[in-house]
Amino acid sequence: MQKLIVLLFALPLYCFCQYTGTGSVTQGIASATATNLFTCTGGRVTNIGTITATDNSVWTVPALVNFTNSAFPFASDLNNPCTGANYANTMAALAALNGSDIITVDAGGEVITAFIFADNYFEMYINGVPVGKDNVPYTQFNSNIIRFKVHRPFTIAMHLVDWEENLGIGTEASGGFSNHIGDGGMVAVFKDASDNTIATTGSNWKAQTFYTAPVMDLTCPMESGSSRLSNNCSTQDSNNGSSYYGLHWALPVNWMDAGFNDSYWPSASTYTNATVGVNNKPAYTNFTDIFDNANDNAEFIWSTNLILDNEVVVRYTVSGTTGIWNNENSNSKFNFYPNPASSEIHIQPELKDLKNISIHNSLGEKVYESNQYSETISLAGMSTGFYFVEVKVDDISLKQKLIVK
Numbered sequence: 469m470q471k472l473i474v475l476l477f478a479l480p481l482y483c484f485c486q487y488t489g490t491g492s493v494t495q496g497i498a499s500a501t502a503t504n505l506f507t508c509t510g511g512r513v514t515n516i517g518t519i520t521a522t523d524n525s526v527w528t529v530p531a532l533v534n535f536t537n538s539a540f541p542f543a544s545d546l547n548n549p550c551t552g553a554n555y556a557n558t559m560a561a562l563a564a565l566n567g568s569d570i571i572t573v574d575a576g577g578e579v580i581t582a583f584i585f586a587d588n589y590f591e592m593y594i595n596g597v598p599v600g601k602d603n604v605p606y607t608q609f610n611s612n613i614i615r616f617k618v619h620r621p622f623t624i625a626m627h628l629v630d631w632e633e634n635l636g637i638g639t640e641a642s643g644g645f646s647n648h649i650g651d652g653g654m655v656a657v658f659k660d661a662s663d664n665t666i667a668t669t670g671s672n673w674k675a676q677t678f679y680t681a682p683v684m685d686l687t688c689p690m691e692s693g694s695s696r697l698s699n700n701c702s703t704q705d706s707n708n709g710s711s712y713y714g715l716h717w718a719l720p721v722n723w724m725d726a727g728f729n730d731s732y733w734p735s736a737s738t739y740t741n742a743t744v745g746v747n748n749k750p751a752y753t754n755f756t757d758i759f760d761n762a763n764d765n766a767e768f769i770w771s772t773n774l775i776l777d778n779e780v781v782v783r784y785t786v787s788g789t790t791g792i793w794n795n796e797n798s799n800s801k802f803n804f805y806p807n808p809a810s811s812e813i814h815i816q817p818e819l820k821d822l823k824n825i826s827i828h829n830s831l832g833e834k835v836y837e838s839n840q841y842s843e844t845i846s847l848a849g850m851s852t853g854f855y856f857v858e859v860k861v862d863d864i865s866l867k868q869k870l871i872v873k
Contacts, residue, residue, distance in 0.1 A: 474501035487686035491715035494520035498529045505535055508550035511607040517635035527716045529636050531629045531679060531779040534591055535605050541626055542613035543600035544569045546583060547751040550604050554750070558583065558758055561613055570615045571599040577617040579661050584732045585611040585752050585759065586654040587744065593625040593724035594618055606631040611751040621807055623726035623785045628654050630778045637712040638778050639682030649682065653744035653768040657758050658786065665787045670764035677738035677771040677777035678719055682712035691717060694735045694861030698776045723781055727853030729873050730783045731810060736769035744768045789869060804857060808871035812846050823860040827870065830854045847872055
């Protein structure tokens, strides 16, 4: 009996029972599996590693990325000290492009131009299609241009990674400490072919956390609904991180798709330029006419913890071109909202000459039809994804995309 008691008292050395959240817990440094993914003078070494959690799950740190996947296109340079692409302004950067960079999401769609500054790394999808990844995964700091052809509405989904030098514990050497905790942050502006701003990053985006480190005390992380909170955790630098923990959550399989339901995700948190620390980085300051435009100011976004959260996914849906459809040969106008929608859409104004209204799914199957006007149409029973709303009024037929989320 005495021997059994001794063994039981020895168990807490391996017990993580003080953590009550949903993440998988790892401790200590990961094993490097890929080294020197990218080399840049003055940059940090970009490695990838794996680490096993207490539940025996294996995690890639800082994240499983597509940097070496040749099928995933690289973004174009806005400013890149690693390649010498030090454009003074956006006009010069755009002038260097010959059109081969434009990724087709929808044939016949309009060309959208995105300007992105990410600390450190991003991968962007439009309606689930890869359109561009950061060409510098860690440092030096750079900024990018991505151009793609798409019909509106469309959904932006971005995988954001704050890289780490000490794999598995989210730290790097800086300021005299071997374990300094860096921060993240991403800002983006989207323009149409007429140079009109159609989207900027802000609190109207969604943001979810998938890797938090370092966690020095497993009692400090909290969860509230879908929010994974670590703002009560220490961010103190040190010279010994061997006992630090990491928290990991698996990315949903279809997180990049337009039909993915992100409605339960937290809203993105916004941060000032000073907090992110970009005021001395030409990759940002050379382009404040874009990122800090007085009329269309973009905000840095991330999850709720800019410092400890190292892997974040953000999403946003750009609405249709105008929402009003009309035809120069007809007095008919048609508007439906919201788009994206979850439970119902509203039709305005009243269509007195309506002949038929129908909704088709992405396979062309009819899921709703009526020959009578109704201000509200229920979307009950419709799964998340793309649909087309078609209206026949007078002698014309009008069709527009609808996203059900």
